[in-house]
Amino acid sequence: MSHDQGREKLIRMANQIATFFMSQPETDRAKGVATHINKFWEPRMRRHLFECLDEGADGLMPLVVEASTLIHRPSSQAKPGTSNGIAKPL
């Protein structure tokens, strides 16, 4: 899967979540999307989502954009070799 396909899939997943919450009562919508993504999306996926959002949110449903203020932005990219002591080569 190329980078583009990966991104396409991520956008589809975000939109699927938004589609479900679109049918819910108004007050639950953005919160619902954000809570769901915070609960189930690994930081790498959220980081990619923010890349899409930062680059203009092409293809993302407006509800995802609306929810994005409530989605936790993952801390800076985890760098190889720097993780908290656990990843020493044996």
Added chain:
Amino acid sequence: MSLIHEIDYGTPASRSERQVTLTIDGRAVTVPEGTSIMRASMEAGIQIPKLCATDMVDAFGSCRLCLVEVEGRNGTPSSCTTPVSPNMVVHTQTGRLKDIRRGVMELYISDHPLDCLTCAANGDCELQDMAGAVGLRDVRYGYQGENHVRARNDDAINPKWMPKDESNPYFTYDPSKCIVCSRCVRACEEVQGTFALTIEGRGFESRVSPGAHEHFLDSECVSCGACVQACPTATLTEKSVIAIGQPEHSAVTTCAYCGVGCSFKAEMRGEELVRMVPWKDGQANRGHSCVKGRFAYGYASHRDRILNPMIRENISDPWREVTWEEAFSHIATEFRRIQYQYGRDAIGGITSSRCTNEETFLVQKLVRAGFGNNNVDTCARVCHSPTGYGLGQAFGTSAGTQNFDSIEQSDVVIVIGANPTDGHPVFGSRLKKRLRQGAKLIVIDPRRIDLVRTPHVEAAYHLPLKPGTNVAVMTALAHVIVTEGLAAEAFIRERCDWSEFEDWAAFVSDKAHSPEVTESFTGVPADLLRGAARLFASGGNGAIYYGLGVTEHSQGSTTVMAIANLAMATGNIGRPGVGVNPLRGQNNVQGSCDMGSFPHELPGYRHISDDATRDTFEKLWGVTLNNEPGLRIPNMLDAAVEGTFKGIYIQGEDILQSDPDTRHVSAGLEAMECVVVHDLFLNETANYAHVFLPGSTFLEKDGTFTNAERRINRVRRVMTPKNGLADWEVTQKLAQAMGLNWNYAHPSEIMDEIAATTPSFGMVSYDYLDKMGSVQWPCNEAHPKGSPIMHVDGFVRGKGKFIRTEYVATDERTGPRFPLLLTTGRILSQYNVGAQTRRTENVIWHAEDRLEIHPHDAEQRGIKDGDWIKLASRSGDTTLRAQITDRVSPGVVYTTFHHPDTQANVITTDFSDWATNCPEYKVTAVQVSPSNGPTQWQEDYNDLSNRSRRIAGKIQAAE
């Protein structure tokens, strides 16, 4: 250890609450009303001779051996068919009774081959026992008369003699030994519900016959073995007993196939398994089983089993056998190297729904505490993750609400997206039994599954919906119930959030959700749907059972919520006979979810971001846990292709075969640098592995499985692991190699850790399980005996939550290129990806996967029954043979996925459930066309498989 002998009370227990006291042989006995004299005697410790009675089935009263005398009554009534009455005085042994019994036995024995010494039932034959019990000393009639015993009488052919039927791979039928007690016939009818056997002919002529004088294999028989178990003689006998002899000790254990979780006695001779016999006290199966659990254990000693660890640098190299130490240190070095090079999150693990709770717990612990991330997932992802999410939202806990016994009190049963007679056979039999007693059935399924019409069972409604329209149909059912005023208002007001209900009721009442409108895209006629809704809402106790046909959709989670809505709206939660019941696929799907296999939650369904929960584990494990959710299986593969995920430890799963979009899975695995597969066989995933760790079977280890009704059942080791180590030991040694200080001496210590950290398991321990037999979680201070039924006094989350369920058509739509919808399923004799069952005699029933196609669609394409066809979707194509049937509607095709050659998942796409990424297996747009052989992909793949099964220094093992 000795052989567990279960008492046969002769007739089934009575359920009556009224007690009756009588006197039997001078002893006062008190039993429930409706109990037979035979059973009452047995309870008092007096065994009345019997042949045709056994407590598996209702009494029939044909052998006349169990006669008794009752004071004040004439004659000698048979004790198996005579119920007790107050103050009755019974004598079981008098001169008259002794004479009659001897006479009866004399007749039986005069037409029986007297080869007791060489008979397979020697030592376990009720005819022998009874001859002894009645004191039979000679047979006055001689053995020369009319008989069924000898092929020839003097020089003439004996027309009454019939040869042995050895067609079934697991048991034989030797008519010469039959005493025509009809126990087998009744077992097949009453216990299994298949009605495969009849008694053919009358009087002395009569003989047992499968179907219309067919061989067992050609008849309707599904090989459950109930008849074999019921037979008092060697007439129906396990071939394994014939080959080995009688067992000498046994242990109670749990079937490792499906989520019913049947209890068995593993009957042994030394370390050799002689046979599996369902345990009467097993609370899930109540003494019944299916062909897989009883017979299909041969894979445990199959020659394909790999017994030594193996390593290879590249997946194109042959395997090299190594020592365990070498394998562990290789993995530890590789995993640490990868983490150093690509980051802590670059590795992960997959837990198995086939392994024990203890083993699953250890794998997730290894990932969280040893790898330092939460990249752990389980194959439950691809089956029941929407159940977890949907029920969690609605009720506050993500498990089924009932025990299996509950079905005995149901009045209307909805079966949606499940095929219990094939997928969950013992539950299927229990359901059919209830239906024969008069309960009504509603089947919601694109395919006419067997339950729709089978002997003595007929569904009141079959709603043959188009694949992918579950939500629309469930919401339309709710529409009818709400708009026709059938909702259970009192229940809802008391138990649920009323304003959420009002919001939901307004939503479903919208005309857009009426059956008349939805008919156009669901294909379900409006009047049928209305009828089904009315029946469910007003027919008494309503229970819903569902399977993967609900969850494996892009709206899987939404359908689960719709099911929960329907149960709450009709007040069908919180008591026996009702409820929402997911039928789990593999034996320990429930357990693997409970044990924290998902990347976002710790054991007991507690979110990883919850500080208090993390704190519990951090203190005990002495590590800091990552508070961010980890990757799910599909995300791991995406990340691998992207280059940020490089190593994986897969215990007991074959993701290449079980996960959708095979090409994507193989691309992901191929991109990794260290794939570790821990399994019994070189499975399909192992084609891409760098390290193979041999696994152990359920017969070789101690542990627990948790079945679909949340029942924690013990698994007991009855033989030494052929590979040297039980799976939990393998994980422990791997953890030690990675520097973790683990020292579990026995799986019971792992369970103690689970109980100490997971509130719903608070009181569970091996000692407690030994005492209770089994318990259903939650089992803690608040529920010391476990919890057969959930949400009894209110929902776990407080108020039940109604959630709007809008139907969204899947993106997977048919069009001119792919005009048909493919849906998938499973059959009785095979299990999941078939790695075990394909290595047993079960292949006789299902040698290959077939594509079911409607005659109309087949004709249009010029396809005849048995033709090779090409099945293509936008993901890929494969070939298999067609089976033409009107079980599927026009426009729908169906196949199973038990054989790797078929590669059905080359066809399925990477669409998935919106909430959980559970793949959308149940709908794929496809085209079918004639073909003359395997596709290029199949050939390439076969080639790869063959190459990757090479082991240096060994002749290649063919499958």
